[in-house]
Each structure stands twice: as structure tokens, then as C-alpha cells.
Amino acid sequence: MAEAHQAVAFQFTITPEGIDLQLSYQALNQIYLSGVRSWKKRVSRMRNSVIKGVYPASPSSWLFVVIAILATMYMRSDPSMGLIAKIQQVCGLGYGQTMVSALVFSTLLWLSLILTLRFCLKLLLSYHRWMFEQHGRVSTTTKVWVVRLLSGRKPLLYSYQTSLPHLPVPAIKDTLTRYLESVRPLLTGPEFERMSELANQFESTLGNRLQRYLKLKALWATNYVSDWWEEYIYLRSRSPIMVNSNYYGMDFLYVTPTAVQAARAGNTITALLLYRRKVNREELKPTRVPGTVIPLCAAQCERMFNTTRTPGDETDVLQHWQDSEFVAVYHRGRFFRLWVYRAGRLLCPREIEFQIQRILDDPSPPQPGEDKLGALTAGDRIPWSQMRKQYFSSGVNKRSLDAIERAAFFVTLDDEEQGMKGDDPAGNLDRYAKSLLHGKCYDRWFDKSFSIVIYKNGKNGLNAEHSWADAPTVAHLWEYTLATDAFQLGYTEDGHCKGEVDRSLPHPQRLLWDIPTETQVTSSLAVATALADNVDCHVFPFREFGKGRIKKLRISPDAFIQISLQLAYYRDRGGFCLTYEASMTRLFREGRTETVRSCSNESCAFVKAMNTQLTLICQGAEQCRRLFRLAAEKHQNLYRLAMTGAGIDRHLFCLYVVSKYLGVDSPFLKEVLSEPWRLSTSQTPIQQMELFDLKNHPDFISLGGGFGPVADDGYGVSYIIVGEDMINFHVSSKYSCSDTDSHRFGVQISQALQDILALLTPETKTASSNSKGPAQTQSKKLL
Known part of the structure; x- marks a missing residue:
């Protein structure tokens, strides 16, 4: 076989005259070229390590500092204020070796400037107030901050890594307050009172002790969540990763x-x-x-x-x-x-x-x-x-x-x-x-x-x-x-x-x-x-409208879709559930995800209003619009809190891990971590729109992707917003649950989207106005 001969660099046979050695120059040449490629990669890694190690400065800036120091010395001035002479004395250099001392001082000054610049960059990246400012009302502080951030050099892929801030540990009181607020619409009065007592008891007893250990880890580790999240949520799971993960x-x-x-x-x-x-x-x-x-x-x-x-x-x-x-x-x-x-x-x-x-x-x-x-x-x-x-x-x-x-x-x-x-x-x-x-x-x-x-x-x-x-x-x-x-x-x-x-x-x-x-x-x-x-998958492109129509209403497309999912679930199951929306925490070093609890008091109030007789009159419709905007604003704020390290679930998860290491039980944490996510959602963002020319090639539209259901009696929903006029949905559930049906839920999602748009644009007829059924009839009366 030809490939067998090319797999070795030489072959030999034993003869009466000795060893007959036959070199395969082709194979040796391939080994040589492969080695060259390997060394090129090593040199590239070394070069990149130097470049990102001095970012936001550049390696060439060292030469600028050296020339500046030497120039001032030539002009009979001592920019080091005696430090160059001190270096000569400490290093035992003669007075004829002033140049070496100047180079040492210049290098130390250059490194100090780099550390200062990196510290300033880290402070800039730790500023997150811009995310909470209203559209069109940007503060002067944010404007100055953005200008400074834009003025940096062209970075490599990992240039910002060491300058990214560490994920902060939220105050335990804030986390518990947000948690109780998130479960309020899901619990009855007595159930909420019981959960509030558990939370208060946890805060006054075990909580502060666990929090101290967590803050100690945050001081020491790059990210106090990511390593435990990877190990305990993924790697320690003994169930199949296919479908489940x-x-x-x-x-x-x-x-x-x-x-x-x-x-x-x-x-x-x-x-x-x-x-x-x-x-x-x-x-x-x-x-x-x-x-x-x-x-x-x-x-x-x-x-x-x-x-x-x-x-x-x-x-x-x-x-x-x-x-x-x-x-x-x-x-x-x-x-x-x-x-x-x-x-x-x-x-x-x-x-x-x-x-x-x-x-x-x-x-x-x-x-x-x-x-x-x-x-x-x-x-x-x-x-x-x-x-x-x-x-x-x-x-x-x-x-x-x-x-x-x-x-x-x-x-x-x-x-x-x-x-x-x-x-x-x-x-x-x-x-x-x-x-x-x-x-x-x-x-x-x-x-x-x-x-x-x-x-x-x-x-x-x-x-x-x-x-x-x-x-x-x-x-x-x-x-x-x-x-x-x-x-x-x-x-x-x-x-x-x-x-x-x-x-x-x-x-x-x-x-x-x-x-x-x-x-x-x-x-x-x-x-x-x-x-x-057992997996029931349903994929459907929603073509009635997209983010273009939604943004004209001055509403976040993600908030619009998430509230529509709440309305669809309520119609499908007759109630509300704990809802998981994945948010990123990659504003921080080694950040991964955080949970946005999309089912809020505000979204539930809107959904209930949409499904009552109040929407049959104009005054009721106006009330629904007001409730919707409150729900959308609340969702956006929850998303911002999650992105900036003030989420709920990762903090509670880490407190639970600490409790397990200490060998103590917390009824509150145990109950929180066992709550099922019956509606698990995620948006797949398009990050490189410049790669796709949808104007000249409109058919090259990505379908996005999806995942399996998290709960046996729940839904998994993934969606991707494509261009201005299309949203692709991926819905999953399990056949073994008689209460769920991916196709039925897909129909509910499509109808909820159209009903909410009809509510917000009463003068514009949508596809829902021509359809039939209870929800569709309600949409007609809204118009």
C-alpha cells in the first residue's frame, strides 16, 4: 500500500555485507515541513503572548520610552530623579556604563506605565452604568468612557482577558429579595409566607457564613462561579449528555x-x-x-x-x-x-x-x-x-x-x-x-x-x-x-x-x-x-414580522418575545411557571451564563389582563398596553442585572456548593435548587452580520439551533432573530408528558406574537385578525 510506505522515513534490510539503509527523502521532507509548521506556530504563540502581555501598549512603545529617556539625558537632565545612578550603584556598574542603567530604568518605567494602563482599562471595563441608561439619554460619564475605550490599539483575540473585571459576589440580602420577588407570582399566599420565612431564617443563620467563604473564593479565584458550574452542572452529571446537555x-x-x-x-x-x-x-x-x-x-x-x-x-x-x-x-x-x-x-x-x-x-x-x-x-x-x-x-x-x-x-x-x-x-x-x-x-x-x-x-x-x-x-x-x-x-x-x-x-x-x-x-x-x-421537536420560521416592526414600537425584541412566550405558556397550560432565559456574564473574566427569571409580577399581570374581558373594550386595551410596557421594562432590567453580575441563580448555586463542602444542610437552598424549570428559553444571537449579505442573498438565512427540554413536563425554546422580518423558533418537549405538545405550543407562540403586535398597533391589521378561535376573536375585538 502506498500510504504504508509513506508512513515511515526509512527502511532497512540485513545483508551479508552489512545493513543496507534506504532513506525515503519524500518522507523526510514531509517530516521537515511538518516541523517547520510546528515551529511557526510556537513562534506565533510567543509573539502573541508578548503583544497581549503589554496591551493596551505595544512592544514598540518600549523603544519610544528608551529614546525619550536617552534624549533627556543628552540634554543634561535627569528624568529618573537619581534612580539611574542608584541602579548603577546597586548593580555594581561603572560610571562608563550609564547606557545600561538607562536601559534598565527605561524598561522598569515602561512596565510601570503598562501596569497603570491595564489598571485604567480594567476600571473602564468595570463601568456598567451605560447599560442602565435610557436610549438617547447618554450621560457625559458614559460618553467620555466610550471615547477612551475606542482609543485603544487594535487588540488580539485574548488581549482584553487580563483586563476584564472579576465577577462580583452580590450582597446576600439583595439576592434573597430578588429571589422572593421572582417566585411571588408562582406561589399562593401561604406558600409565599413559608418561603419568606425560610429565606429570612437562612439569611440570619447560615447565609452570612456561606457568604464569607464565597467572598474569600472570589478574592482568590478568577471567577467564583465558572469552575463549579462546569464541574457540578455538567461534568458530574451521570445521565446521558445526548439530548439532556x-x-x-x-x-x-x-x-x-x-x-x-x-x-x-x-x-x-x-x-x-x-x-x-x-x-x-x-x-x-x-x-x-x-x-x-x-x-x-x-x-x-x-x-x-x-x-x-x-x-x-x-x-x-x-x-x-x-x-x-x-x-x-x-x-x-x-x-x-x-x-x-x-x-x-x-x-x-x-x-x-x-x-x-x-x-x-x-x-x-x-x-x-x-x-x-x-x-x-x-x-x-x-x-x-x-x-x-x-x-x-x-x-x-x-x-x-x-x-x-x-x-x-x-x-x-x-x-x-x-x-x-x-x-x-x-x-x-x-x-x-x-x-x-x-x-x-x-x-x-x-x-x-x-x-x-x-x-x-x-x-x-x-x-x-x-x-x-x-x-x-x-x-x-x-x-x-x-x-x-x-x-x-x-x-x-x-x-x-x-x-x-x-x-x-x-x-x-x-x-x-x-x-x-x-x-x-x-x-x-x-x-x-x-x-x-421521547423527544418531540418542532422547528418553525415565523415570517409575519420581525425585529423591524418591534423596534419601531421602541420595545426590545427579546423582551417582546419573552413576554409572548409567557402568554403562550399561560394559554397552553393555564398557568405560569418558573422560566429560565440564558443570559451571558462574559463582561467578566471567564464568565459564562446567568439566569433571567422571565416570569415576573409585571409579565403575569399583563398576561392575565390579555385573557380577561377587560381587553374587549378600548379602555381595557389601553390598560394592557400600559401593563405590557411595564413588563418589557422589567424584563430589560432583569437582563441587565444578570449581565452585570447581580443575578440570582448562580449566587444561590455557589452558596449551595459551599454548604455541601462544609457539610451543613439548608432547607432554603435545597428547595430553591430543586425547583423545576418548565420553560427553558435561549436566544441565539447573530454576531457577524457583516458575513451575510442578506440584501443581495436573502435566501441565505440561518435556521439557528436548539436543545432538548430541561424538565420532563416542560418545554425547551430556542429562537434566532434573523434580519428585520423573520424569527426562527425551535421547540422541544417529551412525548411521555401528556400535558405538553411542541407543535401545539408552537401555534400558541405564533398566535401570542401576533396578538401582542395587534394590541400595540391597533390601527394595523395583522394576520391574527383573519384567523379564528378564542384567542383570534379576542384579537379582533381589540382592533
């Missing part, structure tokens, strides 16, 4: 750039590796708060590639490798290692397509036990941990498992067709979502940081593991991938990747396995299949 991202809604499966894989893999190159070189611009110059923490990018979650009996571990020159590929029960670099050069898209086509054309059958091996990552974690130690800790199984876990990412070449196609586009979208969320339960590797799925008809998608990062980080990667695939790399007229092919490329390498028959893959597959079959 992993989430998915979809392709374009209307467009599939090519119908050639291998070609789509070629461009997708290339785009992902180009993104990895930008991350490694820190060429990506730091992510910022949308519409502002405020940087967000970029720490989650560090483990994006070459990362795997490995199972353990008590807790899993995230393993990250610095680099990987291959990806792992699954097709029809076989696993392959595909090298994407040759002699230090990234293969072009056409070459990767050529290699993928080789895998698709490979007729070899799966080895015994290989085809459903991925089910181990889909089932419970303890059986997977035990089997990994028993059967995959040595020999050929370990080598093959290492190839998958060390790969840059995982690729599934799916033999199904997906997307909005055929005579049932709505049903096909739902099946597309379910396929990305869990597939066949054995044709994804759910432990990888993310897996790419390429379908037979050229559609693609992504499944991401949750512990290493949150959805906005993966969404940023996926936006770049889709845009680069469609607009930068492109395809030929016949749907193939562009570029030339080196047909001497070694074949993709089959991974070998020796799996005993007693390996219990079937038990993990049974658990995963039962979980997957």
Missing part, C-alpha cells in the same frame, strides 16, 4: 450550496480549520456586546478544537490537546482518521473532498462491534466509564479511541437526506432537528467538543457538547463556517470544491478495533434510543 446548529433554511455530499464536507471541514487557524493565531476580533465596543471574555475559544469529554465514575474530565492534524470521520459503521495536513500544508477543499469521496466509496464492512460503538457516548456515563477502562485502556482499541478523542473534531457522513424539502417542509424541518440532536444515537460522538454532520443531499449541521462552552461561542464558529463555505470558498458549476487534487495523497486510515462480544454497547444504545424516541 448537547445542543445543535442548523444549515441555511432555503439554500444548500451543493448537493454533492463529499464537496460540502470538503468546504465545511476547510472553513472550520481556517477558523481554528485564526483562533490559534489570535486573528479573530474579540467578541463584543452587540452594537457596542465593549469586549466579552474569549476564554471559551481556547478549548474549541482538539477537545473531548472523557467519562469517569464520579465525574468526567475535559481533555484538550494543543494541536491535531487530522479529523475523525464516521460513515456506515466505520471510523476513519483523515489527515488534513500534508507536509505542514492544509489540504485544499478539493483535496479534502477527494479524501471524503474515498471514504464514501470504501466498500469494507464494519468490524464486529464497531458500527454502534458511538452509542457508548450517548448513554449513561458510568457504564461508559467502566467499559472504557476495561476494554479501551490498551492495545488497538486505545490507539483508535485516542485517534477519535485527539481529532480536531468529529465528522459524520450521514446516509440520510435532511432539510426543508419535499411535500412536507414543516415535518421535514422537525425531523432535521431531531437528527442533529441525537441521530441514530450511535452515529455521532457526543463526547467531542463538537461534531459536524454532512447529509447525503449536501445539507449539514452541528452537534455540540455543552461543558466546555456556551451556545454563542459555537454560534460564532458556525456563522463563520457557513459564510466561508458559501461566499468565500464556493463551488464549481457542477457542485464540486474548487482547487486541484494531488492524487498521491494516502488513503484515509481505517481505525481498527478488537471489541469483545461481552461489551455492553447494546445497553447504552437502549437507554439512548428510549431518550431519543
